[in-house]
Amino acid sequence: MAVPCAIKMENITKRFGKVVANDHINMELHEGEILSLLGENGSGKTTLMNQLSGIYFPDEGQIYVHDKPVTIGSPKDAFDNGIGMIHQHFKLVDVFTATENIVLGLEGEGRLDLKKASEKVAEICARYGFDISPEQKIYDMSVSQKQTVEIVKVLYRGADILILDEPTAVLTPQETDKLFDIMRAMKKDGKSLIIITHKLHEVLDVSDRVAVLRKGEYIGDVMTKDANQQSLTDMMVGHAVTLNIDRPAPVDPKPRLEISGLTVYDELGVKRLDNVSFTAMSGEILGIAGVAGSGQKELLESIAGLYPVSEGTIVFHDPQSGEDKNLVGMDPLAIKKAGVGMAFVPEDRLGMGLVGSMGMTGNMMLRSWRNGNGLFVNRKEPEKLANDIWKELEVVTPSTSFPVRRMSGGNVQKVLVGREIAQDPAVLMTAYAVRGLDINTSYTIYNLLTKEKMKGIAVIYVGEDLDVLLELCDRLVVLCGGQVSGVVDARTITKEEVGLLMTQHRKEGAVNG
Amino acid sequence: MDKEHAGHEPLLRMSKRGELLPAWKSWGIRLIAFFLSLVASGLVIVLISGLNPAAVFATMLDGAVGTSKRMWVTIRDAMTLLCIAVGLAPAFKMRFWNIGAEGQILVGAIASAACMIYFKNLPTPVLLLVMIVSSLIAGGIWGFFPGVFKARWNTNETLFTLMMNYIAIQLTSYFVALWENPFGSNSVGVINSQTKAGWLPNLLSDGYNKDFGWNVIIVLTVTIIMYLYMNHSKHGYEIAVIGDSENTARYAGIRVNRAYVRTIVFSGAICGLAGFVAVSGASHTISTSTAGGRGFTAIIVAWLAQFNSVVMVIFSFLLVFLQKGAQAIASAYNLSQEVSEMITGIILFFLLGSEFFVNYTIHFRGKKVKA
Numbered sequence: 001m002a003v004p005c006a007i008k009m010e011n012i013t014k015r016f017g018k019v020v021a022n023d024h025i026n027m028e029l030h031e032g033e034i035l036s037l038l039g040e041n042g043s044g045k046t047t048l049m050n051q052l053s054g055i056y057f058p059d060e061g062q063i064y065v066h067d068k069p070v071t072i073g074s075p076k077d078a079f080d081n082g083i084g085m086i087h088q089h090f091k092l093v094d095v096f097t098a099t100e101n102i103v104l105g106l107e108g109e110g111r112l113d114l115k116k117a118s119e120k121v122a123e124i125c126a127r128y129g130f131d132i133s134p135e136q137k138i139y140d141m142s143v144s145q146k147q148t149v150e151i152v153k154v155l156y157r158g159a160d161i162l163i164l165d166e167p168t169a170v171l172t173p174q175e176t177d178k179l180f181d182i183m184r185a186m187k188k189d190g191k192s193l194i195i196i197t198h199k200l201h202e203v204l205d206v207s208d209r210v211a212v213l214r215k216g217e218y219i220g221d222v223m224t225k226d227a228n229q230q231s232l233t234d235m236m237v238g239h240a241v242t243l244n245i246d247r248p249a250p251v252d253p254k255p256r257l258e259i260s261g262l263t264v265y266d267e268l269g270v271k272r273l274d275n276v277s278f279t280a281m282s283g284e285i286l287g288i289a290g291v292a293g294s295g296q297k298e299l300l301e302s303i304a305g306l307y308p309v310s311e312g313t314i315v316f317h318d319p320q321s322g323e324d325k326n327l328v329g330m331d332p333l334a335i336k337k338a339g340v341g342m343a344f345v346p347e348d349r350l351g352m353g354l355v356g357s358m359g360m361t362g363n364m365m366l367r368s369w370r371n372g373n374g375l376f377v378n379r380k381e382p383e384k385l386a387n388d389i390w391k392e393l394e395v396v397t398p399s400t401s402f403p404v405r406r407m408s409g410g411n412v413q414k415v416l417v418g419r420e421i422a423q424d425p426a427v428l429m430t431a432y433a434v435r436g437l438d439i440n441t442s443y444t445i446y447n448l449l450t451k452e453k454m455k456g457i458a459v460i461y462v463g464e465d466l467d468v469l470l471e472l473c474d475r476l477v478v479l480c481g482g483q484v485s486g487v488v489d490a491r492t493i494t495k496e497e498v499g500l501l502m503t504q505h506r507k508e509g510a511v512n513g
Numbered sequence: 514m515d516k517e518h519a520g521h522e523p524l525l526r527m528s529k530r531g532e533l534l535p536a537w538k539s540w541g542i543r544l545i546a547f548f549l550s551l552v553a554s555g556l557v558i559v560l561i562s563g564l565n566p567a568a569v570f571a572t573m574l575d576g577a578v579g580t581s582k583r584m585w586v587t588i589r590d591a592m593t594l595l596c597i598a599v600g601l602a603p604a605f606k607m608r609f610w611n612i613g614a615e616g617q618i619l620v621g622a623i624a625s626a627a628c629m630i631y632f633k634n635l636p637t638p639v640l641l642l643v644m645i646v647s648s649l650i651a652g653g654i655w656g657f658f659p660g661v662f663k664a665r666w667n668t669n670e671t672l673f674t675l676m677m678n679y680i681a682i683q684l685t686s687y688f689v690a691l692w693e694n695p696f697g698s699n700s701v702g703v704i705n706s707q708t709k710a711g712w713l714p715n716l717l718s719d720g721y722n723k724d725f726g727w728n729v730i731i732v733l734t735v736t737i738i739m740y741l742y743m744n745h746s747k748h749g750y751e752i753a754v755i756g757d758s759e760n761t762a763r764y765a766g767i768r769v770n771r772a773y774v775r776t777i778v779f780s781g782a783i784c785g786l787a788g789f790v791a792v793s794g795a796s797h798t799i800s801t802s803t804a805g806g807r808g809f810t811a812i813i814v815a816w817l818a819q820f821n822s823v824v825m826v827i828f829s830f831l832l833v834f835l836q837k838g839a840q841a842i843a844s845a846y847n848l849s850q851e852v853s854e855m856i857t858g859i860i861l862f863f864l865l866g867s868e869f870f871v872n873y874t875i876h877f878r879g880k881k882v883k884a
Contacts, residue, residue, distance in 0.1 A: 016529065017529075017530050017874075057526055059876070304764070306760075306763055306764060331763070331766070331768070332763065332764060332765070332766040333766035333767075333768065336766055344764070346764065348760070350758070351758050351760055351761065352758065352760040352761050352764050353761065353764065354761065355753070355754050355757045355758065355761055356757055356758070357753075357757050358753070358757070362750075362753075365750060366754065366761070366764075366765040367765070369747060369750050369751075369765070370747065370766065375746045375747060375748075376741075376745045376746055376747065377745060377746065377747050377749075377750050398533070399533075401533075402533060403533075406529075
């Protein structure tokens with residue numbers, strides 16, 4: 001090919017045990033282009049990129065950078081070849097300034113000259129229009145600013161090939177647009193970029209070319225201008241997929257969970273929820289939208305009895321007995337004993353929803369271990385449930401005793417969601433239920449949630465993808481800085497309006513439900 | 514693979530195994546590690562002393578199990594060590610770093626000795642029962658305080674239990690002075706040496722193996738109970754969940770603070786029982802060295818067995834065997850105690866290192882990985 005290649009990967013193969021994560025992959029990144037790397041979860045995108053950034057070493061194959069064969073055995077090798085990766089999880093020291101973080105780990109001659117480094121950082125920021133100041137501390141920064149620091153970090157080290165692993169997962173639509181502008185500016189400056197994302201509209205928006213991986217194999221690439229959402233999904237999944245979420249109208253909705261005046265403080269005395277009020281109805285999916293860290297976690301944990309509530313009430317209307325129960329002050333055990341069927345898929349799957357070191361069976365027991373009298377636990381029923389979920393949700397694991405920590409993210413989530421739905425709850429709360437999941441699994445989860453809704457369950461769905469929130473939910477509660485900035489009809493509101501509500505504090509007279 | 518670039522590949526690479534090894538394979542790896550450790554320590558012996566390693570190992574074997582008396586002593590000490598390790602298991606499994614077994618043993622031993630001295634006229638079965646119960650209570654109390662402080666105020670249990678050890682040592686000194694016999698000896702001497710009141714009776718007797726007896730039965734019973742408790746009881750499940758993630762435990766409706774206190778009291782109680790086993794079943798006296806560092810050695814046993822109390826039987830024997838063997842070669846060849854400790858260190862190094870090979874595989878340069 002006549003186009004000069006920034007990166008050429010030849011026959012790259014990477015195996016983990018018996019699993020082939022990358023199977024003889026041949027891929028090119030042309031100089032000065034933005035390439036989207038698309039694929040379902042577990043298709044090997046991150047593994048492939050980690051071999052460019054020196055985290056993994058390929059079992060077979062050869063990597064060429066600017067047409068020269070290279071060996072990348074460590075992150076330092078990657079930097080020496082001008083490759084920089086911006087990971088999904090930031091690796092920053094909170095109490096350091098932007099500049100200190102940027103020069104951290106760099107070896108240089110003589111004394112560290114922070115002033116000079118700051119100037120260079122400021123110069124990079126000015127060149128691409130980054131809005132961070134070199135002296136700002138990380139703990140003072142928003143998520144998007146932290147991400148900017150990560151980007152400046154690799155640019156400072158002289159990278160001309162940048163890899164961004166799901167950079168938009170934590171951003172608002174407005175911040176995403178800004179990031180894309182920056183990416184285009186970098187491209188104009190002659191940099192070559194690879195972006196990993198699950199969001200198809202972003203792929204179409206920002207990239208020049210799309211490469212698709214499926215189950216560790218390279219399926220092919222298309223020019224973005226020749227692609228659309230449907231064609232890309234079909235390539236990714238391997239067969240035609242309907243991308244519409246079925247949204248039946250709620251049947252006979254009645255108040256199930258009534259939250260009023262909820263206010264909570266964290267350990268440091270910072271107000272996390274401020275006078276939050278809304279009602280979740282039976283038979284509907286209530287979406288919670290908001291920038292990450294707007295109080296979503298605290299809200300769900302307060303309802304589940306895991307977060308201390310300072311003021312307000314959480315009233316559960318029992319559909320069977322017709323009784324009203326205030327859940328404030330109850331711990332999860334008390335809530336269970338009160339006969340409130342509460343299912344909760346927390347954001348931190350392995351840190352709160354599951355026991356990483358145990359297998360599926362042990363994790364099923366989290367909800368049933370107390371059952372039965374006597375000193376000993378019953379393993380038979382959880383084992384059966386584990387086997388059912390294993391089959392029905394097509395969980396990929398060698399056995400029901402294989403530690404869930406060692407499963408892939410999508411499978412972990414299936415185990416968690418499967419268990420929670422199996423409880424037959426009255427209220428089902430999910431936090432970022434599809435985060436990190438591929439399209440296929442995501443739609444499996446959406447369908448499961450809709451099925452639960454049609455059973456008359458009140459589903460609360462905390463999400464980050466506005467497109468999905470607007471397609472899946474019946475109503476939306478928008479949170480901003482711990483306050484409700486609006487309760488809106490998901491069928492009629494636009495994405496831009498929600499985006500505004502997400503960033504703008506409540507005004508007088510705003511809609512409140 | 515492209516030949517000319519093959520040279521760039523690092524010589525060794527490691528990767529995590531994609532699946533769990535079957536039990537026979539993982540135990541095979543550990544067994545190989547054990548034999549390799551013998552080879553390595555043999556080499557070290559030759560290099561530093563010029564002795565024939567085979568002879569040295571034979572001396573070790575002889576020192577540990579060479580006569581029936583030595584064998585009984587090895588078994589007896591292994592049982593005491595096992596009892597402590599079994600007691601530590603629930604606390605460690607819960608990620609509660611109980612460094613205070615030493616103190617818990619001592620207070621259990623004080624309680625046993627006190628019963629032997631003050632209730633020596635009770636009938637033997639009643640006296641033994643009173644001793645067992647009081648040593649359990651004493652050890653439990655020693656676990657209770659760090660447990661409550663951890664649950665209530667989130668104090669650091671490592672420091673807390675460690676400091677409780679010093680209190681227990683001081684208490685022991687006080688009681689040794691109180692019960693001094695004969696006067697001026699600065700020791701308690703053998704308690705009830707005439708009547709043998711409060712001594713664990715012999716189970717097997719061939720004349721002089723007076724120490725071997727009920728301690729084996731008691732400790733093995735405790736071991737089996739602990740195994741069932743940890744693997745099949747609701748409490749055991751709670752402990753495993755808390756050890757993995759406290760948040761998950763709260764999510765699952767486990768009352769974490771209550772479980773903390775309960776488990777630490779239980780752990781301390783079993784360590785207190787080890788104090789009873791040491792006093793009533795072995796030394797029949799008490800001194801500040803009754804625990805003798807076994808509270809720390811037991812931590813190694815518990816970790817090596819990965820908190821599986823049945824597997825701890827093997828490792829208690831191994832460690833006591835090494836200790837006895839080391840003492841034997843130290844005296845037989847005029848080697849200093851440090852040499853024998855080096856051998857123990859080498860063996861532990863190999864055993865702990867083998868866990869790496871259980872969890873990871875190594876790829877060599879140029880070798881194709883089997884698909």
